[in-house]
Amino acid sequence: xxxxxxxxxxxxxxxxxxxxxxxxxxxxxxxxxxxxxxxxxxxxxxxxxxxxxxxxxxxxxxxxxxxxxxxxxxxxxxxxxxxxxxxxxxxxxxxxxxxxxxxxxxxxxxxxxxxxxxxxxxxxxxxxxxxxxxxxxxxxxxxxxxxxxxxxxxxxxxxxxxxxxxxxxxxxxxxxxxxxxxxxxxxxxxxxxxxxxxxxxxxxxxxxxxxxxxxxxxxxxxxxxxxxxxxxxxxxxxxxxxxxxxxxxxxxxxxxxxxxxxxxxxxxxxxxxxxxxxxxxxxxxxxxxxxxxxxxxxxxxxxxxxxxxxxxxxxxxxxxxxxxxxxxxxxxxxxxxxxxxxxxxxxxxxxxxxxxxxxxxxxxxxxxxxxxxxxxxxxxxxxxxxxxxxxxxxxxxxxxxxxxxxxxxxxxxxxxxxxxxxxxxxxxxxxxxxxxxxxxx
Amino acid sequence: xxxxxxxxxxxxxxxxxxxxxxxxxxxxxxxxxxxxxxxxxxxxxxxxxxxxxxxxxxxxxxxxxxxxxxxxxxxxxxxxxxxxxxxxxxxxxxxxxxxxxxxxxxxxxxxxxxxxxxxxxxxxxxxxxxxxxxxxxxxxxxxxxxxxxxxxxxxxxxxxxxxxxxxxxxxxxxxxxxxxxxxxxxxxxxxxxxxxxxxxxxxxxxxxxxxxxxxxxxxxxxxxxxxxxxxxxxxxxxxxxxxxxxxxxxxxxxxxxxxxxxxxxxxxxxxxxxxxxxxxxxxxxxxxxxxxxxxxxxxxxxxxxxxxxxxxxxxxxxxxxxxxxxxxxxxxxxxxxxxxxxxxxxxxxxxxxxxxxxxxxxxxxxxxxxxxxxxxxxxxxxxxxxxxxxxxxxxxxxxxxxxxxxxxxxxxxxxxxxxxxxxxxxxxxxxxxxxxxxxxxxxxxxxxxxxxxxxxxxxxxxxxxxxxxxxxxxx
Numbered sequence: 001x002x003x004x005x006x007x008x009x010x011x012x013x014x015x016x017x018x019x020x021x022x023x024x025x026x027x028x029x030x031x032x033x034x035x036x037x038x039x040x041x042x043x044x045x046x047x048x049x050x051x052x053x054x055x056x057x058x059x060x061x062x063x064x065x066x067x068x069x070x071x072x073x074x075x076x077x078x079x080x081x082x083x084x085x086x087x088x089x090x091x092x093x094x095x096x097x098x099x100x101x102x103x104x105x106x107x108x109x110x111x112x113x114x115x116x117x118x119x120x121x122x123x124x125x126x127x128x129x130x131x132x133x134x135x136x137x138x139x140x141x142x143x144x145x146x147x148x149x150x151x152x153x154x155x156x157x158x159x160x161x162x163x164x165x166x167x168x169x170x171x172x173x174x175x176x177x178x179x180x181x182x183x184x185x186x187x188x189x190x191x192x193x194x195x196x197x198x199x200x201x202x203x204x205x206x207x208x209x210x211x212x213x214x215x216x217x218x219x220x221x222x223x224x225x226x227x228x229x230x231x232x233x234x235x236x237x238x239x240x241x242x243x244x245x246x247x248x249x250x251x252x253x254x255x256x257x258x259x260x261x262x263x264x265x266x267x268x269x270x271x272x273x274x275x276x277x278x279x280x281x282x283x284x285x286x287x288x289x290x291x292x293x294x295x296x297x298x299x300x301x302x303x304x305x306x307x308x309x310x311x312x313x314x315x316x317x318x319x320x321x322x323x324x325x326x327x328x329x330x331x332x333x334x335x336x337x338x339x340x341x342x343x344x345x346x347x348x349x350x351x352x353x354x355x356x357x358x359x360x361x362x363x364x365x366x367x368x369x370x371x372x373x374x375x376x377x378x379x380x381x382x383x384x385x386x387x388x389x390x391x392x393x394x395x396x397x398x399x400x401x402x403x404x405x406x407x408x409x410x411x412x413x414x415x416x417x418x419x420x421x422x423x424x425x426x427x428x429x430x431x432x433x434x435x436x437x438x439x440x441x
Numbered sequence: 442x443x444x445x446x447x448x449x450x451x452x453x454x455x456x457x458x459x460x461x462x463x464x465x466x467x468x469x470x471x472x473x474x475x476x477x478x479x480x481x482x483x484x485x486x487x488x489x490x491x492x493x494x495x496x497x498x499x500x501x502x503x504x505x506x507x508x509x510x511x512x513x514x515x516x517x518x519x520x521x522x523x524x525x526x527x528x529x530x531x532x533x534x535x536x537x538x539x540x541x542x543x544x545x546x547x548x549x550x551x552x553x554x555x556x557x558x559x560x561x562x563x564x565x566x567x568x569x570x571x572x573x574x575x576x577x578x579x580x581x582x583x584x585x586x587x588x589x590x591x592x593x594x595x596x597x598x599x600x601x602x603x604x605x606x607x608x609x610x611x612x613x614x615x616x617x618x619x620x621x622x623x624x625x626x627x628x629x630x631x632x633x634x635x636x637x638x639x640x641x642x643x644x645x646x647x648x649x650x651x652x653x654x655x656x657x658x659x660x661x662x663x664x665x666x667x668x669x670x671x672x673x674x675x676x677x678x679x680x681x682x683x684x685x686x687x688x689x690x691x692x693x694x695x696x697x698x699x700x701x702x703x704x705x706x707x708x709x710x711x712x713x714x715x716x717x718x719x720x721x722x723x724x725x726x727x728x729x730x731x732x733x734x735x736x737x738x739x740x741x742x743x744x745x746x747x748x749x750x751x752x753x754x755x756x757x758x759x760x761x762x763x764x765x766x767x768x769x770x771x772x773x774x775x776x777x778x779x780x781x782x783x784x785x786x787x788x789x790x791x792x793x794x795x796x797x798x799x800x801x802x803x804x805x806x807x808x809x810x811x812x813x814x815x816x817x818x819x820x821x822x823x824x825x826x827x828x829x830x831x832x833x834x835x836x837x838x839x840x841x842x843x844x845x846x847x848x849x850x851x852x853x854x855x856x857x858x859x860x861x862x863x864x865x866x867x868x869x870x871x872x873x874x875x876x877x878x879x880x881x882x883x884x885x886x887x888x889x890x891x892x893x894x895x896x897x898x899x900x901x902x903x904x905x906x907x908x909x910x911x912x913x914x915x916x
Binding site: 342 | 571572573574602603606658758759760761762774776777778779780781782785786787788789790794798806807808809810811813814817820821823824827828829875876877878879880906909910911914915916
């Protein structure tokens with residue numbers, strides 16, 4: 001991106017009292033400045049409803065207060081002229097290690113994979129290692145990604161994912177919207193969990209859920225040492241309780257159609273709320289997924305049989321799933337690091353889904369409202385509607401196109417235009433040889 | 442993701458060609474049997490410059506005219522609403538209109554777009570085939586830091602299901618390289634993306650070989666326990682290899698001049714390196730960091746070879762002036778970075794800044810998914826350049842994946858642009874290929890229609906896919 005000057009608005013004294021009140025009453029933390037912002041004149045895509053020509057999005061104190069064609073603009077509002085521009089909810093990338101890795105090959109910067117015990121790390125909260133200063137936050141946000149799911153990986157049960165806003169924050173706590181958001185697991189790679197076959201991996205998972213149930217029903221006996229031995233640690237068994245209660249989704253990474261079916265059976269047997277990620281062959285069992293109301297997180301660039309579990313991988317997987325009535329969450333994929341350095345490329349994944357059969361509206365939903373709803377945050381995230389958190393992006397055009405830029409990015413009602421490390425590098429080397437020091441005259 | 446990162450570590454790399462040595466074009470082959478035929482006396486002791494000759498033959502084609510198309514020729518401005526006439530595997534005429542002969546098939550392009558066939562200078566298709574199992578992992582002979590003796594073509598599996606997907610992405614020519622585990626990884630091979638039982642049937646006739654070299658983290662990580670374990674160890678390794686190669690070249694050149702006495706002993710690795718020194722093989726050098734590229738340029742000068750292209754050149758923008766000065770091309774990604782220390786400073790402006798400095802700039806993939814979408818990668822790099830205020834044209838971005846890539850393979854006289862006399866490798870796109878919504882609809886190789894998105898009989902399925910991969914559908 002080009003070199004941006006800081007566009008950060010200053011809070012007016014008139015709104016600061018309102019801000020203090022709002023801060024006391026709402027979960028929007030103090031990092032969002034008190035102010036009223038009116039984005040006017042743009043083509044507004046609320047996602048929760050039809051597009052609005054010449055619409056206005058009114059933001060106050062970090063929340064969207066009105067969206068429509070005839071919204072009165074308060075006199076004290078800062079006006080953002082979006083004439084000729086497209087306005088969408090901030091994008092949500094549902095599959096990242098953002099903030100959990102800086103340099104993939106440098107282990108000390110890598111914090112998404114717990115060691116766990118026997119492939120189980122249910123109590124591992126990946127977000128506890130989140131670095132809010134990660135240099136990949138700003139580039140993602142600059143391309144309109146305002147929230148991400150930060151997920152662990154590895155083992156059979158990897159740990160807990162969190163939903164975070166890409167604030168310019170000093171604290172992971174400020175960024176965190178919900179943690180835990182989901183329990184992350186995988187049911188296709190037996191070896192990584194010390195099992196020797198698919199069936200054994202499933203057996204391990206069933207044993208774990210059985211024992212978590214036993215633990216939940218007999219905590220006292222467990223703590224008194226009078227329980228039979230259980231297959232996981234106390235903290236892991238405890239962390240699985242909301243999964244068994246059907247409150248915390250189990251986000252299972254599987255690709256082969258038969259593995260997806262096995263995951264559906266398991267979820268049914270234990271009353272678990274299931275989500276599938278990967279899902280290369282999900283299109284082959286789209287009807288079953290739709291019937292079981294299982295959302296699928298999948299990329300849009302995948303068409304290579306990269307493993308024997310993804311032989312049926314095809315370009316139009318997302319479109320076929322959607323057509324069958326499955327909730328689809330589009331995630332990044334492809335060769336470039338889509339989970340950290342290139343979290344920003346989410347919008348191009350959506351564009352590719354459109355190229356291969358998904359409707360444009362559905363593709364936008366798949367990176368906004370669909371993930372918000374699937375994770376139980378649809379009342380506050382993923383749409384431009386009154387009461388929602390003001391994560392809003394003003395684009396120069398179609399957000400899926402390469403020529404388009406995000407001109408204004410608001411996170412919790414605050415515009416953020418932070419120069420990225422990459423922009424600093426580009427600027428430094430615009431003229432060769434560069435002049436490091438002293439500065440040229 | 443971890444698998445992807447691992448693949449990057451092991452695989453990522455690329456090479457260049459060297460100036461200052463005899464011009465590759467003017468160079469004559471060493472001795473040997475042309476085409477590998479007619480083994481005669483001395484065949485075993487005299488190097489054969491072409492022991493695995495191409496058996497590729499263009500498929501049957503019909504004279505074809507595409508009308509009502511917007512044509513990126515890669516040799517000039519976009520021709521709006523133009524036409525192109527191909528016959529006998531060659532481009533005959535391109536322009537606003539062409540003189541269509543009566544026997545030609547005429548295709549109304551309906552306002553769609555045409556480009557030259559896309560060329561990927563950095564591929565591991567066939568050598569790291571799908572599925573990515575150990576038994577098909579044939580890209581790195583990671584048994585010694587210098588393995589100039591190996592040839593990538595001997596690892597290529599023609600039934601890799603990634604080949605047809607690349608073709609469906611508009612890619613007609615690939616350089617398949619050994620991986621980057623080694624300082625000197627071996628010979629690359631230039632392939633046409635066509636079905637064949639044998640790799641010989643895919644080899645681009647007459648294409649030069651490349652030599653894969655690699656800088657930085659990969660070799661020193663792979664050989665940490667036996668050396669090289671440092672970047673200084675890497676450099677000592679390259680220099681030792683070239684010293685041996687130079688000696689070998691002199692010995693053989695002397696013997697070739699008079700055939701006096703016993704021929705010198707053959708050494709496959711040194712033979713390849715000597716061919717680089719003679720200017721017959723192009724050096725493609727995987728190198729991320731600016732400071733290391735500057736050192737590789739000095740090493741090339743020390744031994745009198747040229748670097749044809751740096752590959753990856755993630756920090757190319759920091760030394761774009763040095764690359765331009767020595768006519769070294771840069772094969773780069775649009776937006777990769779961060780996955781290892783030497784990739785930390787990746788910027789999306791890299792390609793634009795290189796081009797602005799006068800470097801021949803190429804968008805490459807090093808990745809089977811990215812290779813299918815090089816048009817999108819070019820579009821990303823173009824957009825970033827414009828955001829930075831660098832004056833670039835759409836045509837520049839197309840050249841990054843066509844004519845400039847052809848130059849890096851020294852094939853720019855045959856492919857890479859749509860001009861009369863050139864090979865009729867072309868792609869019909871559903872819309873402007875710089876749009877995210879564009880898809881390759883038809884692909885011609887040497888004038889033959891090899892892919893048609895709307896005709897299942899023109900969608901190549903590899904042997905592997907039969908039974909394993911459900912038929913039909915969009916892939």
